[in-house]
Amino acid sequence: MTTHDPRRLAWAYLSRVAQGPHRVLRDFAAEAGPEGAADAVSRGALGERLQVRSHIDTAQADLDLVASQGGRLITPDDDEWPMWRLLAFDGAGMPVGNDQCAPLALWVLGAVSVAELTERAVSIVGTRAATSYGEHVTAEIAGDLAIDGWTILSGAAFGIDAAAHRAALGVGGSTVAVLACGIDRAYPSGHSRLLHRIAQTGAVISEYAPGTTPAKHRFLARNRLVAGLGSAVVIVEAGWRSGARNTAGWARKLGRPVLAVPGPVTSAASKGCHRMIREGEACLVADAHDVVAEAGMAGETDEGRPSMFREIDALSESALLVYEALPASGTLSPRELSDVSSLPLATVRSVLPLLELDGFVASDETGWSRVART
Amino acid sequence: MTTHDPRRLAWAYLSRVAQGPHRVLRDFAAEAGPEGAADAVSRGALGERLQVRSHIDTAQADLDLVASQGGRLITPDDDEWPMWRLLAFDGAGMPVGNDQCAPLALWVLGAVSVAELTERAVSIVGTRAATSYGEHVTAEIAGDLAIDGWTILSGAAFGIDAAAHRAALGVGGSTVAVLACGIDRAYPSGHSRLLHRIAQTGAVISEYAPGTTPAKHRFLARNRLVAGLGSAVVIVEAGWRSGARNTAGWARKLGRPVLAVPGPVTSAASKGCHRMIREGEACLVADAHDVVAEAGMAGETDEGRPSMFREIDALSESALLVYEALPASGTLSPRELSDVSSLPLATVRSVLPLLELDGFVASDETGWSRVART
Numbered sequence: 001m002t003t004h005d006p007r008r009l010a011w012a013y014l015s016r017v018a019q020g021p022h023r024v025l026r027d028f029a030a031e032a033g034p035e036g037a038a039d040a041v042s043r044g045a046l047g048e049r050l051q052v053r054s055h056i057d058t059a060q061a062d063l064d065l066v067a068s069q070g071g072r073l074i075t076p077d078d079d080e081w082p083m084w085r086l087l088a089f090d091g092a093g094m095p096v097g098n099d100q101c102a103p104l105a106l107w108v109l110g111a112v113s114v115a116e117l118t119e120r121a122v123s124i125v126g127t128r129a130a131t132s133y134g135e136h137v138t139a140e141i142a143g144d145l146a147i148d149g150w151t152i153l154s155g156a157a158f159g160i161d162a163a164a165h166r167a168a169l170g171v172g173g174s175t176v177a178v179l180a181c182g183i184d185r186a187y188p189s190g191h192s193r194l195l196h197r198i199a200q201t202g203a204v205i206s207e208y209a210p211g212t213t214p215a216k217h218r219f220l221a222r223n224r225l226v227a228g229l230g231s232a233v234v235i236v237e238a239g240w241r242s243g244a245r246n247t248a249g250w251a252r253k254l255g256r257p258v259l260a261v262p263g264p265v266t267s268a269a270s271k272g273c274h275r276m277i278r279e280g281e282a283c284l285v286a287d288a289h290d291v292v293a294e295a296g297m298a299g300e301t302d303e304g305r306p307s308m309f310r311e312i313d314a315l316s317e318s319a320l321l322v323y324e325a326l327p328a329s330g331t332l333s334p335r336e337l338s339d340v341s342s343l344p345l346a347t348v349r350s351v352l353p354l355l356e357l358d359g360f361v362a363s364d365e366t367g368w369s370r371v372a373r374t
Numbered sequence: 375m376t377t378h379d380p381r382r383l384a385w386a387y388l389s390r391v392a393q394g395p396h397r398v399l400r401d402f403a404a405e406a407g408p409e410g411a412a413d414a415v416s417r418g419a420l421g422e423r424l425q426v427r428s429h430i431d432t433a434q435a436d437l438d439l440v441a442s443q444g445g446r447l448i449t450p451d452d453d454e455w456p457m458w459r460l461l462a463f464d465g466a467g468m469p470v471g472n473d474q475c476a477p478l479a480l481w482v483l484g485a486v487s488v489a490e491l492t493e494r495a496v497s498i499v500g501t502r503a504a505t506s507y508g509e510h511v512t513a514e515i516a517g518d519l520a521i522d523g524w525t526i527l528s529g530a531a532f533g534i535d536a537a538a539h540r541a542a543l544g545v546g547g548s549t550v551a552v553l554a555c556g557i558d559r560a561y562p563s564g565h566s567r568l569l570h571r572i573a574q575t576g577a578v579i580s581e582y583a584p585g586t587t588p589a590k591h592r593f594l595a596r597n598r599l600v601a602g603l604g605s606a607v608v609i610v611e612a613g614w615r616s617g618a619r620n621t622a623g624w625a626r627k628l629g630r631p632v633l634a635v636p637g638p639v640t641s642a643a644s645k646g647c648h649r650m651i652r653e654g655e656a657c658l659v660a661d662a663h664d665v666v667a668e669a670g671m672a673g674e675t676d677e678g679r680p681s682m683f684r685e686i687d688a689l690s691e692s693a694l695l696v697y698e699a700l701p702a703s704g705t706l707s708p709r710e711l712s713d714v715s716s717l718p719l720a721t722v723r724s725v726l727p728l729l730e731l732d733g734f735v736a737s738d739e740t741g742w743s744r745v746a747r748t
Contacts, residue, residue: 137639262636262648265511265660274636277651278658284651286639 126160146173500534520547
């Protein structure tokens with residue numbers, strides 16, 4: 001048994017209690033900190049549903065269990081939190097709102113930083129009932145993208161998902177599996193070896209606490225993370241009514257390009273892709289080159305990062321407060337900035353990287369400073 | 375040797391001399407009549423190129439030859455002239471300009487009226503190097519459309535074209551082959567039996583005088599007729615650089631929907647289709663139902679005819695002159711309207727059907743009359 005940081009324990013507790021995405025709780029935690037949020041949950045201040053579960057405090061055990069398997073909990077406090085990945089983008093690739101679809105925290109198996117893994121990532125999903133054509137094309141596209149340095153995100157399901165993960169592994173590339181159950185569970189069980197291999201070089205991640213079993217609503221929530229963590233979603237084969245279309249829906253909501261691979265019109269497995277292309281819900285892609293052409297444009301500047309703020313006028317209120325809290329010269333720590341701006345530390349921490357991305361602020365070992373604007 | 379109407383002889387002469395589409399000559403003939411145009415050609419009034427050829431008067435022989443094969447020459451004078459088919463449409467399906475791409479005249483083999491054959495017609499074209507997948511899908515789509523009463527237009531080439539014609543014949547439907555050579559020539563020669571079968575129930579047509587040999591520029595000009603005579607162009611398989619893309623270009627120019635059938639991304643024969651879909655040049659269709667959904671909307675009102683003029687304000691100058699030449703009650707013949715309006719008879723004849731289509735005028739055995747506008 002390890003001694004865990006109380007703040008991390010609080011995040012683990014919240015993750016367990018929330019049992020999936022919970023915007024109110026997440027926003028509250030961002031403002032009041034995880035310990036404040038945990039306190040509010042147990043007081044019933046965030047609703048009865050959460051209060052009913054508030055006695056389930058397995059945070060210590062959960063963190064221990066995951067640690068024993070080589071895993072960890074990552075939170076908005078961590079450098080590897082893929083914060084910008086969880087933003088929604090508008091049609092021009094500009095972030096809108098903020099981390100609307102972000103999870104409270106993520107349970108992770110795998111040694112590499114999640115932020116690093118998802119920096120250049122594409123999601124590839126499709127039907128479990130894949131044809132040999134679909135698996136072949138998935139292998140081609142995922143393999144070419146992985147060779148080109150893109151991380152392949154998918155859901156570890158049978159069929160297209162598995163073909164995508166395997167292709168990335170096969171070329172020595174990175175791949176991330178997002179699960180709809182706890183990361184201690186191999187689902188589907190037939191993929192336990194695959195999941196193990198994914199965690200060795202990439203990551204197996206979930207927003208569900210250890211031990212959580214897969215359920216329909218969790219697959220739907222999981223699809224949002226698959227969509228959000230990548231620059232684009234590629235659907236290789238999808239039947240007329242397919243879970244892949246749910247992922248596509250999330251991608252559209254989050255401003256990620258939805259790309260679909262066509263196939264023979266005689267194949268039922270391609271009907272969903274054709275329909276999405278025909279109805280303008282997806283753009284046709286035939287190879288990795290086409291995917292990069294679309295994914296490379298989405299929400300990224302030339303430097304491969306989102307350009308959130310072009311003008312100070314366009315800064316969000318929090319961002320503006322943080323920016324204005326910085327002195328004209330010299331540096332401040334996030335905690336000092338929190339004090340000066342009266343913003344919660346988590347907010348300051350979430351805003352600073354965005355300000356940095358667009359060149360408003362810079363950081364070094366002494367802290368954060370303003371960048372002179374030309 | 376038959377005695378031909380001098381006017382028709384003049385059209386045959388013009389067709390021979392023009393050797394393909396010739397907008398200046400066509401417009402001149404529409405104004406001055408074919409005999410006036412023939413006279414102008416021989417005087418050199420329409421350019422040196424035409425004058426050089428003006429001594430080639432094979433009109434009588436051409437008409438005789440074609441008649442001996444059961445064929446005929448159709449012209450804007452004829453009821454079966456598919457005039458409205460040769461109009462360009464705008465994005466909303468409204469005719470723009472007028473018959474910009476119309477030929478001078480058409481040589482036809484086959485007993486059925488061309489106007490009737492092309493009233494509900496779809497063009498299906500594609501690569502000569504078709505795969506079995508492409509031929510299968512063509513047969514499915516063309517067969518279903520033909521059963522549904524659509525005429526299948528194509529170019530009689532090997533591969534997709536032939537599969538389209540054969541599918542229509544196979545279900546007892548109508549099909550029209552548009553040639554890039556004289557209708558007395560079977561091109562390709564391997565399709566002489568196919569062309570013969572097409573002419574038995576549908577039509578083999580060409581704007582080139584008998585004996586004209588196929589040539590690259592004639593294929594390109596022929597593609598414009600394939601595109602223009604149908605409500606939409608369906609491309610089943612097309613390589614990266616394909617003649618089908620030329621037909622697609624004409625279709626766009628003429629306001630016809632361009633529809634492309636996807637296939638395996640591993641198939642070179644589908645690359646052109648995928649590219650056109652990806653670049654927004656074509657809409658994906660997977661079956662005849664999809665085709666009808668697009669073709670049914672193009673340039674047609676609920677009655678299946680173009681609605682050229684919604685308001686008198688929107689009438690072309692010629693149309694307005696013809697309309698205003700009609701008395702408030704009673705009827706006039708086209709020739710009387712030509713006298714009253716001072717417009718050439720051919721112009722009056724070309725304008726009247728359009729005015730009728732939109733309900734401005736009506737005709738009975740006594741002539742043309744105004745329709746009261748509400």
